[in-house]
Structures are given as C-alpha cells and as structure tokens.
Amino acid sequence: MSDSDTNRVFLLAERPTGRPDEDTFELAEREVPEPGPGEALVRTLYMSVDPYMRGRMRAADSYAESWDVGDPLRAGVVGEVVESNGAGFEPGDVVTGDMQWADYATVAGPELTQVDPDRAPISTYLGVLGMPGNTAYFGVQDVTEPKAGETFVVTGAAGAVGSVAGQIAKLNGARVVGFAGSDEKVEFLEEIGFDVGINYKTTDDYGAALDEAAPDGIDAYFDNVGGEITDAVFPRLNVDARVGVCGQIALYNATEVPTGPRKLAMLIESRATVEGFLVSDFSERFDQSVPQLGEWVQSGDLQYRETVTEGLENAPDAFLGLFDGDNIGKQLVKVSEYSG
Structure with missing residues (x-):
C-alpha cells in the first residue's frame, strides 16, 4: 500500500x-x-503538461476526448508501481501511461508500458523518448522528409517537439531554421546545431527574416504554432515542398479563430503538400522510433532540455506557462522522488 x-x-x-x-x-x-x-x-514520479490539453478543456469534439467539469485531468505520467493486482508488474517497476494529475492512480495493466531506468533518465520517457520525441521523429521522417541540402523551418523550435525535430532534420543533412520566443531560446537552438534561430518576439518582419535565413526558399516546414509565421512561410515554399501541421498553439486560447489561412493560393504555384498528423497515427512503429531516438541521445547526436516544476500543486502554473513560452524543451512536473 502507499505511504500516505x-x-x-x-x-x-x-x-x-x-x-x-x-x-x-x-x-x-x-x-x-x-x-x-x-x-x-x-x-x-513525473507528469507531463502539454498544449493539446487546452483542447480537452472545451466541450467541442476533437481528436482528444473532452474533459467534463468535475473530471480529473489526465496526462502522460512516469510512475513507480506500488501494488499490483494481477497487472503483470512488480512493486518498484517504473512504468509510463495516461494517468490522472494525481499523487496516485490505478491503471489497467495493458495501459501501462514498463521503461528501463538504466537506459535513460526516467523523465525522458515523457520527452525525447516519449510522445514529443515520437512526434518529432515521424513528423520529420515520414511527413516533412527533409533531405540533404534542403531548407527545413520549424516553429516552436525550442520546445519539446520542435527542438528534436530540428535536430533530426539536421541529421538528415538539411539546413535548419527555427523560430523561438526569446534570445535565450535562440542561443539554445544554436547550441543544439540549428543553422539559424529567429526570435519571433523581437522580429518585426517574419518574411524578411525568412528571406535572410532561407535565401533559397523553404523545402520542408514543421508547424507547431500557426498564425502569422505560417502566413510568412507559405509564399516562400519551394516547388514540391512538404508541410507538416503538428500544432497551432498561437490559436489555442483564441475565443474567435481569425480568418485564414490566407496564403493557400501560394500552394498552387509551389505544388506543396500540406499534411496534418497525430503521433498516435504511428503508434505501431514506436518500437522503431524509440530505440533510434535512444541511440542518438546516447551518442550525443540528439540533445534535449527539460524544464521541471517541483510539486503537484504547481502543475497548473507549469501548464499555463506553456502559453507564455516559459519552458525550454520539455515541460515536466516532478511529483515525487524515485526510490530506485
């Protein structure tokens, strides 16, 4: 039983x-x-907070089921098994799964995945080796497909998904341009190998910034943000460019969605492919992506950053901070200490 x-x-x-x-x-x-x-x-032990959770707070149907008022909030969690009632685990096993924003949760055995604490820090199974890492992996390798010599642009580049996506594109040999929201984040992008980082909060003209950063146009665009940056990207897409729409965080809190996109006519000239995707589309292939991500982390080819908020009671602050850009890399909430 639990200690409390x-x-x-x-x-x-x-x-x-x-x-x-x-x-x-x-x-x-x-x-x-x-x-x-x-x-x-x-x-x-650790709990993830992510922008998509904002959609689950609405009554409207979406790809993620809405929460009802009075429902426990849910998140990706890494935790330690305290007690097992025929679930196929032993006390002390470290597992990950979809659980409540809570100190403890009961979960059916098939809904849990055991993780290896010796392979990587357990927190990474919510970040670079978890949902964000898998999102970046398949969004790059299957959707936007940047090739050697091409130019790859990613928004939300200093976040959990964008930072990994840019590095994978770089491993593919692409020139990588990332938009982020502070000079500190731009420095982080440079540290992890991006060719150009653009601080969108201090840039008056996104188009001019892209013309300088990507003078040969854009071949692949990984969109986490939407809004005015995407408006500036579309006219600069090269012929046969690929666009992966992963998120639209610029609009998640909007009470009215602005008219748009306004640059679709540009797709006629570029013959670009625009594809929205969910990481769950690729769940049957996680046994391929996670080992590869792990190898890149161990070799140093893939670097990651985590922003950790201490205490379950501070989880709302961590979540709300996502919309202010407070985090670099994966935003996590540390709920308790791992005994292993």
Whole structure:
C-alpha cells in the first residue's frame, strides 16, 4: 500500500473562456485508491503538461476526448508501481501511461508500458523518448522528409517537439531554421546545431527574416504554432515542398479563430503538400522510433532540455506557462522522488 492515505487529484473546475487561469483547476483530496483486478497502483514520479490539453478543456469534439467539469485531468505520467493486482508488474517497476494529475492512480495493466531506468533518465520517457520525441521523429521522417541540402523551418523550435525535430532534420543533412520566443531560446537552438534561430518576439518582419535565413526558399516546414509565421512561410515554399501541421498553439486560447489561412493560393504555384498528423497515427512503429531516438541521445547526436516544476500543486502554473513560452524543451512536473 502507499505511504500516505491521501491522494491529491486535480479536477477541471470550469471550462475556460480564452486563456485558462487558476479558477480552471481544483485540487481535491481523496483516499488512495485500491487496485482492482488486473490493475496496478502507480505513484506519480513525473507528469507531463502539454498544449493539446487546452483542447480537452472545451466541450467541442476533437481528436482528444473532452474533459467534463468535475473530471480529473489526465496526462502522460512516469510512475513507480506500488501494488499490483494481477497487472503483470512488480512493486518498484517504473512504468509510463495516461494517468490522472494525481499523487496516485490505478491503471489497467495493458495501459501501462514498463521503461528501463538504466537506459535513460526516467523523465525522458515523457520527452525525447516519449510522445514529443515520437512526434518529432515521424513528423520529420515520414511527413516533412527533409533531405540533404534542403531548407527545413520549424516553429516552436525550442520546445519539446520542435527542438528534436530540428535536430533530426539536421541529421538528415538539411539546413535548419527555427523560430523561438526569446534570445535565450535562440542561443539554445544554436547550441543544439540549428543553422539559424529567429526570435519571433523581437522580429518585426517574419518574411524578411525568412528571406535572410532561407535565401533559397523553404523545402520542408514543421508547424507547431500557426498564425502569422505560417502566413510568412507559405509564399516562400519551394516547388514540391512538404508541410507538416503538428500544432497551432498561437490559436489555442483564441475565443474567435481569425480568418485564414490566407496564403493557400501560394500552394498552387509551389505544388506543396500540406499534411496534418497525430503521433498516435504511428503508434505501431514506436518500437522503431524509440530505440533510434535512444541511440542518438546516447551518442550525443540528439540533445534535449527539460524544464521541471517541483510539486503537484504547481502543475497548473507549469501548464499555463506553456502559453507564455516559459519552458525550454520539455515541460515536466516532478511529483515525487524515485526510490530506485
């Protein structure tokens, strides 16, 4: 059983209009649950917060199921098995899966994946070796497909997905240009091998910045942000360019979506391919991507950064900070210490 009888759980207190705030979240205290047949009781070690969670706070249908008001919030979690009731795990095993924003959760065995703490730090299974890393891997290798000598542009470049995507494109031999939101983030991009970093917050003319950074045009575009940067990219796409639409964080808190895109006519001239994708589309191939990502991390060819917020109680602040660009790399919440 757990060391404590109290389990803190974050609930959706109300549906936000526009940007969420502290009133969106309610921290409730409940008893630590008992695992039912085929379930494991898991103690949360690290929890992920991600921009897509904003969509789950809406009532509208989306690719991710909406949360009802009063529901526990959910996230990718790395945790330690405390107790197993026929779930196929032993106490002390480290697992990852979709769980609640909570100290403890009960999860059916088939919904958990065991991870190897000796292969890489356990936090990486929520970042570079987890959903963001897989998103970057398949968004680059299968969707945007940058080749040697081509120019690859990525927005949200200092985030968990964008930073990995740019490095994989660089491993493919492409010239890599990244948009990020501070001089510190631009320095990070340069440290991990990007050819050009652009601070979009201090750049008045995105088109002019792209003309300087990508004088031969753009062959592959990995879009995490949308908005005005994407408007500037489309007229600069080369013939047969590939565009992967991964996220639109610039619009996630908008109460009215602005008219657009306004540059679709440019696709006629460039004959570019635009493809939206979800990482879940490639889940059957994670056994291919994760070992490759792990090899690149171990060899130093793929670097990563994590921004870690301490304490479950501070999870809303970590989530809200995503929309201010507070994080470099993967934003995580450390909930408890790993005993291994």
